[in-house]
Amino acid sequence: MIMPRRKFLLLSGLILILILLPWVLQATYTRHILVMALIYTFSAMGLNVIFGFTGQAAFGQPAFFALGAYISSLLALKLGFPFGMCLVGTLVLSAGFGFLIGYPSLQLRGIYFGITTMAFAQILYYIVSNWVDLTRGPMGLVGIPPAGFGYGDSFRIVFDNELKYYYLVLAAALLALFFLARLMETRLGRAFVAIRENQELSASIGIHPFWVKMIAFMLACMITGMGGSFYAHFVKFVSPIEFQWYNIGLTFIMVITGGIGTIWGPLIGGAIFTVLPEVFRAVETYRNILVGAVLILIVIFFPEGIMGKVVQWRERRRQTALERKNA
């Protein structure tokens, strides 16, 4: 299948902007914010898989993000794993935790599922806060090594400044988006959406709702955990603060304003709501009011989210083209 020309141009334009962005905003501080925006995007992407595509509102994203950060840090600090193996380990263990938490939670539906995931998120928070021997509790983990890949001493890249790290995370985010876009074209991807739209009907055409939801949940945990891993090796410090409730709402805001169940939505929503609070830092007193105002404006003018609006435009254009053809 060949991509329509317009879509191809739009996509390459967007990617080009993302590549050039740190050269427009050259200050270390702004580059730092760009990296953080991309990192939080993973949390939004994960939520988009389980909530946006599969329709199950999970309230545990920040916990999975923090969990990923802790797993990756502990693998590096306690076992001396290189970054690549920390990343792989985080993916595997996040999927494992996803399974353990998903197995009981996914027996429930709707808000009951959401509340259960929130309860598990709190449990994780208390474990991390109190298992001082392993996690140093509220003091957090320090001295996390920077991200880098290498073969012995001959070949080594270390992502030790904001610019390099930006490209590392950007590459990972684009790869994840590509992976998701293709996944949504498979039978499994369609099954995610089918369950969101009508679980009973899905079962009657051969979809096993529990296991398909389980795969979506594990995938969401993996993507979110990956963001956590990038976070840990960038900020080089993790503490139980990362588990906080505030981030649950924020992740939902990112997904909803970006466009629920769209591929690019979480990236856009994630970028907006990480960058915006920093932009308004200049007017500290009014900062939250302004962020809130922008949120309200988006909800009024883009009720389906920004990418949702794009999808609508595309559909309307196709519809008028069809009508013109029929007339």
Place this chain on the structure above:
Amino acid sequence: MLEAKKLTVAFGGLVAVNQVDLSVSRGEILGMIGPNGAGKTTFFNLVTGFLVPTSGQILFKGEDIAGLPPSRIASLGICRTFQITAVFPGLTVWENLLTGTYCWTRTRFLATLVRSRGYAEQRREMEKQAGEILEFLRMEDQKDTRARNLSYGDQRRLEIGIALASRREFLLLDEPAAGMNPEETQTLSQVIRQIRDKGITIFLIEHHMQLVMGICDRIVVLNYGRMIADGTPLEISRNPQVIEAYLGKEEEFA
């Protein structure tokens, strides 16, 4: 093709389906009628795995399927529609039909990732199938319409379309004509006959007597969870027990 043996399900003290023995042969259109609350939909839910029977057996092609999950039963070859219209409301008609192909397609993530030839082949076959159903149901103009924006009759037709897309050999239709106008009902009975002519066995629940009498090869009657009659449409329309179930005993009016 399908055989129920002493099938029973009880909810506490209420026996919704009581010792029902019933068989459906390949290629026929079997109708199930009965007053409201007779246990018809419950019977369908048992056959399709949405409910687990208290006792009894359900044999599909000789294999006991009682108590298997709905998805497993679908993969064995049974698909159903619902009494309360069930489509994928947020998806377009086209996407609804593509989703219906789940049973006989495979995930093949790697093939999709690199858009290999295998991927293209499967995609083509799915689209061919969906296109045929669209034509069959005469819904070409609504291809890109979201299901929630369709008229009620069209939603019901789409529901049958999704079931057809699943390519199952046995179809259970739960009140397919409910809420349809006479014209839509007429079209529906043609559609059901054509589906049977494709070699698909059909078992339907319906209150619309004209439709049931017109297209069914055989009819079974359920009342208070028990099967009280089994025969051709003509036999059923003359069966005193059936008349009693629907109209009550004569003495009561005396």
